Amino acid sequence: MSFVEVQHLQKIYPSQSGENTALSDVSFSIEKGRIFGIIGLSGAGKSTLVRCINLLEKPTDGHVIVDGKDLMALSERELRKVRQNIGMIFQHFNLLQQRNVLDNVCFPLEVAGVKKREARRRAMEYLEAVGLAEKAKAYPVQLSGGQQQRVAIARVLAAEPKLLLCDEATSALDPQTTGSILSLLREINRQYEITMIIITHEMRVIQETCHEVAVLEHGQIAEMGTVTEIFDHPKTEAARRLIYQ
Ligand SMILES: Nc1ncnc2c1ncn2[C@@H]1O[C@H](COP(=O)(O)OP(=O)(O)OP(=O)(O)O)[C@@H](O)[C@H]1O
Numbered sequence: 578m579s580f581v582e583v584q585h586l587q588k589i590y591p592s593q594s595g596e597n598t599a600l601s602d603v604s605f606s607i608e609k610g611r612i613f614g615i616i617g618l619s620g621a622g623k624s625t626l627v628r629c630i631n632l633l634e635k636p637t638d639g640h641v642i643v644d645g646k647d648l649m650a651l652s653e654r655e656l657r658k659v660r661q662n663i664g665m666i667f668q669h670f671n672l673l674q675q676r677n678v679l680d681n682v683c684f685p686l687e688v689a690g691v692k693k694r695e696a697r698r699r700a701m702e703y704l705e706a707v708g709l710a711e712k713a714k715a716y717p718v719q720l721s722g723g724q725q726q727r728v729a730i731a732r733v734l735a736a737e738p739k740l741l742l743c744d745e746a747t748s749a750l751d752p753q754t755t756g757s758i759l760s761l762l763r764e765i766n767r768q769y770e771i772t773m774i775i776i777t778h779e780m781r782v783i784q785e786t787c788h789e790v791a792v793l794e795h796g797q798i799a800e801m802g803t804v805t806e807i808f809d810h811p812k813t814e815a816a817r818r819l820i821y822q
């Protein structure tokens with residue numbers, strides 16, 4: 578069994594005009610330690626898919642199996658435990674403005690019951706890893722966008738997740754800063770063997786970081802394969818449109 582197994586996933590949102598099928602029969606699997614990209618036009622269902630993977634959104638049908646556990650079969654308590662192994666980073670960094678960098682990274686650890694000293698030790702370790710140890714006492718407003726995203730990444734890493742979900746994590750950043758965040762993600766993937774799912778509009782992000790990629794169109798997978806396969810020989814119109822945009 579692969580580290581992540583998504584099986585026949587379906588998500589239907591109720592809407593005024595009846596039902597809106599955001600995902601229909603989506604299946605794929607990701608081996609441990611791989612970086613899996615998801616591309617697709619706006620509204621294709623990418624964010625819905627990752628939100629279903631950590632059960633922020635409850636799938637209408639299908640299964641999400643992470644590290645051998647079927648998330649839908651778990652009790653609230655078990656689910657909370659599994660969720661601690663799943664980290665998420667977004668386009669908006671959502672840092673607490675009233676707290677300094679160190680406290681931002683410590684905060685979720687303390688909420689999770691980690692002792693203050695241990696939380697600080699771990700926070701410093703991951704701030705070191707993202708190259709921001711010397712900004713530990715700075716406040717978010719004093720940092721650039723790229724630095725804020727690094728803090729958000731350190732905060733997620735400090736929880737020591739096995740799976741990292743990135744939804745448009747570099748979309749708010751300029752090309753050079755994007756490049757540095759991407760090399761950081763690759764480095765993290767190598768060093769900590771974290772499996773990653775990366776959603777992006779930027780094809781370059783996929784080419785530079787991902788091993789495999791899935792093309793999502795109207796809530797279905799149009800095409801899926803290694804990045805080289807898909808980028809060198811896209812078979813579907815959906816993939817060609819994205820790649821040659
Ligand atoms: N909370 C929600 N309630 C109702 N419908 C939703 C909700 N979230 C998403 N949708 C619908 O599901 C579909 C897929 O949306 P989703 O946000 O997953 O797309 P996306 O691929 O992430 O788009 P983008 O690239 O613009 O972020 C859209 O039709 C959207 O309107």
Ligand SMILES: [Mg+2]
Binds near residue numbers: 623624625
């Ligand atoms: Mg989205």
